[in-house]
Amino acid sequence: xxxxxxxxxxxAVPAAPAPSAxxxxxxxxxxxxxxxxxxLLVLAGSLVTSTGSGLSVPDWPTTYGWNMFSFPPSKxxxxxxxxxxxxxxxxxxxxxxxxxxxxxxxxxxxxWMKWLGAGALGAxxxxxxxxxxxxxxxxxxxxxxxHAGLAEIxxxxxxxxxxxxxxGWIEGYVDHPDSLDHPALRRVATITTALVYTQILIGATxxxxxxxxAIPDFPLxxxxxxxxxxxxxxxxxxxxxxxxxxxxxxxAATAFTLWFRGGRPHVAYTxxxxxxxxxxxxxxxxxxxxxxxxxYVWINxxxxxxxxxxxxxSLVLTLRTWRTKFGTQAVRLRPDATPSAAGPTRGVRLxxxxxxxxxx
Amino acid sequence: xRLRSMWVSALGLALAVSVVAxxxxxxxxxxxxxxxxxxxxxxxxxxxxxxINGVVAFEGTAPKNEPIKMNADPVCVKENxxxxxxxxxxxxDGKLANVFVYVKDGLSAYSFDTPTAVVTIDQxxxxxHPHVFGVMVNQPLEILNSDPTLHNIHALPKGNAEFNNxxxxxxxxxxxxxxxxxxxxxxxxxxxxxxxxxxxxxxxPYFQVTSKDGKFTLKGLPPGTYTIEAxxxxxxxxxxxxxxxxxxxxxxxxxxxxxxxxx
Numbered sequence: 001x002x003x004x005x006x007x008x009x010x011x012a013v014p015a016a017p018a019p020s021a022x023x024x025x026x027x028x029x030x031x032x033x034x035x036x037x038x039x040l041l042v043l044a045g046s047l048v049t050s051t052g053s054g055l056s057v058p059d060w061p062t063t064y065g066w067n068m069f070s071f072p073p074s075k076x077x078x079x080x081x082x083x084x085x086x087x088x089x090x091x092x093x094x095x096x097x098x099x100x101x102x103x104x105x106x107x108x109x110x111x112w113m114k115w116l117g118a119g120a121l122g123a124x125x126x127x128x129x130x131x132x133x134x135x136x137x138x139x140x141x142x143x144x145x146x147h148a149g150l151a152e153i154x155x156x157x158x159x160x161x162x163x164x165x166x167x168g169w170i171e172g173y174v175d176h177p178d179s180l181d182h183p184a185l186r187r188v189a190t191i192t193t194a195l196v197y198t199q200i201l202i203g204a205t206x207x208x209x210x211x212x213x214a215i216p217d218f219p220l221x222x223x224x225x226x227x228x229x230x231x232x233x234x235x236x237x238x239x240x241x242x243x244x245x246x247x248x249x250x251x252a253a254t255a256f257t258l259w260f261r262g263g264r265p266h267v268a269y270t271x272x273x274x275x276x277x278x279x280x281x282x283x284x285x286x287x288x289x290x291x292x293x294x295x296y297v298w299i300n301x302x303x304x305x306x307x308x309x310x311x312x313x314s315l316v317l318t319l320r321t322w323r324t325k326f327g328t329q330a331v332r333l334r335p336d337a338t339p340s341a342a343g344p345t346r347g348v349r350l351x352x353x354x355x356x357x358x359x360x
Numbered sequence: 361x362r363l364r365s366m367w368v369s370a371l372g373l374a375l376a377v378s379v380v381a382x383x384x385x386x387x388x389x390x391x392x393x394x395x396x397x398x399x400x401x402x403x404x405x406x407x408x409x410x411x412i413n414g415v416v417a418f419e420g421t422a423p424k425n426e427p428i429k430m431n432a433d434p435v436c437v438k439e440n441x442x443x444x445x446x447x448x449x450x451x452x453d454g455k456l457a458n459v460f461v462y463v464k465d466g467l468s469a470y471s472f473d474t475p476t477a478v479v480t481i482d483q484x485x486x487x488x489h490p491h492v493f494g495v496m497v498n499q500p501l502e503i504l505n506s507d508p509t510l511h512n513i514h515a516l517p518k519g520n521a522e523f524n525n526x527x528x529x530x531x532x533x534x535x536x537x538x539x540x541x542x543x544x545x546x547x548x549x550x551x552x553x554x555x556x557x558x559x560x561x562x563x564x565p566y567f568q569v570t571s572k573d574g575k576f577t578l579k580g581l582p583p584g585t586y587t588i589e590a591x592x593x594x595x596x597x598x599x600x601x602x603x604x605x606x607x608x609x610x611x612x613x614x615x616x617x618x619x620x621x622x623x
Contacts, residue, residue: 051553052553053550055512055524058514077435077509077551078552079551079552081432083550138522
C-alpha cells in the first residue's frame with residue numbers, strides 16, 4: 001500500500017461506504033491498549049528517577065553484561081528492579097508500537113494515520129536511544145529532560161492514534177444533536193494543551209536538576225508568599241509552581257468557554273473537560289504532597305503520571321475541537337490506484353478534503 | 361514514500377542504534393599516561409623531616425546515625441544479622457572518627473613519586489570498606505566486590521572523570537587511577553542506595569583518616585609552614601596553620617560541633 005497519492009486516476013468511483021465501515025474495532029482496541037501500556041511505562045520511568053536508580057544498571061543496552069532479556073530475575077534487586085523493569089516495559093511498548101505502526105500502515109486507509117504510526121515508532125526508537133544515552137553519560141539534566149519530554153510526546157501520539165481510530169472520531173460524533181464546531185473552545189483548549197506541555201517540561205527540568213525541594217515548604221515559600229532568596233534551582237522550582245497556577249487558570253478558562261460560551265456543550269467535550277478538571281485538582285494535591293512528604297517516592301511518581309494524564313486529556317479535548325477541520329461527517333472513499341485484494345478498507349483512500357485536512 | 365521503504369529505514373535505524381550501542385563497553389574516560397604527581401621538583405630530606413600529630417574532637421551530643429534498611433536486597437539482609445546504620449557520626453568519648461586530615465597547603469616546592477602500592481576499597485556486607493580513605497594521584501585503586509550480590513560503584517568527582525562500573529559477580533576487581541587532586545570524591549552504589557564512601561586524592565602522601573580515638577599523624581613532613589585541613593562528610597572542614605622546624609613534632613587539634621552539620 002502506498003503512502004503517497006495515486007499515480008493515475010481511478011477508473012471509476014464506486015458508491016461510498018458509510019463512515020462506520022472505516023471503523024476498525026480491533027485496531028482501536030489495540031491502540032488503546034498501547035496507550036494504556038504507555039501509562040505504565042511513564043510510571044516505571046518516574047519511579048526510576050524518584051528512587052534515584054537511574055544509574056543502577058551502568059551499561060546499555062546490555063544489563064551488567066547480560067542481554068537485557070536474559071538478565072536473571074534473581075538479580076533484580078535494589079535500584080536494578082526499577083531501572084531494569086523500566087527497560088523491559090519500554091522494550092515491550094516499543095514492540096507493541098511496531099505492531100501498531102504496521103497495523104496502521106496496512107489497515108487504515110488514511111494516509112496521515114500511516115504517518116502518525118510511523119512517527120510514533122520513530123519517537124519510541126528515539127526515546128530508547130535517549131534513555132541509553134542518559135545512562136552512558138551519567139544522567140546529564142539536558143538528556144534526561146529531553147527523555148522525559150519525548151516520553152510525553154510519544155504518550156500523546158499513542159493517545160491520539162487511539163482517538164483517531166475510535167468510532168466517535170471517524171463518524172464525527174454525529175450521535176449527539178449539539179454542534180461540534182466551537183472556535184472559541186478550539187483556541188483556548190489548544191493554548192491549554194501547549195501550556196500543560198510547557199509545565200511538564202519545567203517539571204522535568206526540576207526533577208533532573210534536583211530542584212524538587214529547592215523550596216521546601218508549601219504553600220508558602222521559605223515562610224513567605226514570595227521566595228526570600230534565589231538561585232537557579234529555586235528559580236526552576238518557583239517556575240513550576242507558577243506554571244501550575246497558569247495551567248489551572250487555563251483549564252478554568254477552558255471549562256468556562258465550554259460551559260458558558262457557545263450554547264449547549266457537546267458531550268464529546270464535556271467528558272474530557274470534566275476529567276481534566278478532576279485530574280488538575282488531583283495533580284495540584286499530589287504536587288503539594290510531593291513537597292510536604294520530602295519527595296516520597298510513590299507520591300512523586302504519581303505526580304508525574306498524573307501530569308501525563310492531564311496533558312493527554314487536554315489533548316483529547318483539543319483534538320476533538322479540531323475534528324470539524326478534518327472533513328465532513330460523511331466520509332467518502334474512492335479506490336486507490338494500488339491494487340489490493342484485501343478487505344473493504346484496503347486499497348482505498350480518502351477524498352482530498354479528508355487526506356489534506358481541509359474542511360469540506 | 362513507499363511503505364516498504366519506510367519499514368526498511370526504520371529497521372536500519374534500529375540496527376544502527378544497536379550496533380553503536382553494543383560497541384561501547386566502558387564509559388570511563390581513557391586515563392592519561394601515568395606520570396609523577398606535579399610539584400616544585402624538590403625532594404623531602406628524611407634527615408630534617410618532622411611529624412604533625414593531632415586529635416579531632418567532637419563537642420556536644422552527636423546526631424544519631426541514620427538507620428539502614430537493606431530489604432531491597434535479600435543478600436544484604438542475610439549478610440547483616442544486626443541492625444545497620446550509617447557511619448556518618450562515629451563518636452566515642454568525644455573523639456570523632458572518619459575525618460580526613462591532610463596538608464592542604466605548604467608543599468608546592470616538593471614533588472612526590474607515585475606509589476605503586478594498591479589501595480583497595482571493598483564492597484563487603486553491602487557496605488564500603490573503608491568509608492573514608494585517601495590515595496595519591498595516579499596511585500592504583502582496586503575496587504573489589506566481596507559480596508555474593510551485584511554492585512555498581514559510581515564515582516561522582518568534579519575534577520576527575522566520572523565513572524560507573526558494574527560488578528555483578530562476587531570477587532570481581534576493577535582498577536582505577538584518579539588523574540587530578542580532589543578532596544573529596546564521593547562513591548555511591550545506585551543499586552543499594554545506602555552505600556556511600558569518600559576518597560581524598562592528593563599529590564602528596566601527607567593525609568590520614570582519624571581512627572576511633574580521633575587521632576591522626578602526618579609523618580615525615582619537611583620543615584615549613586602548612587595549612588592542615590580536617591574534612592568531615594557532614595560537619596564540613598576546619599583548618600589550622602602549623603609551622604614545623606627540622607625534626608620537630610607539632611600538634612594540630614580540631615574540634616567539631618553538631619551545629620555545624622550540613623545536609
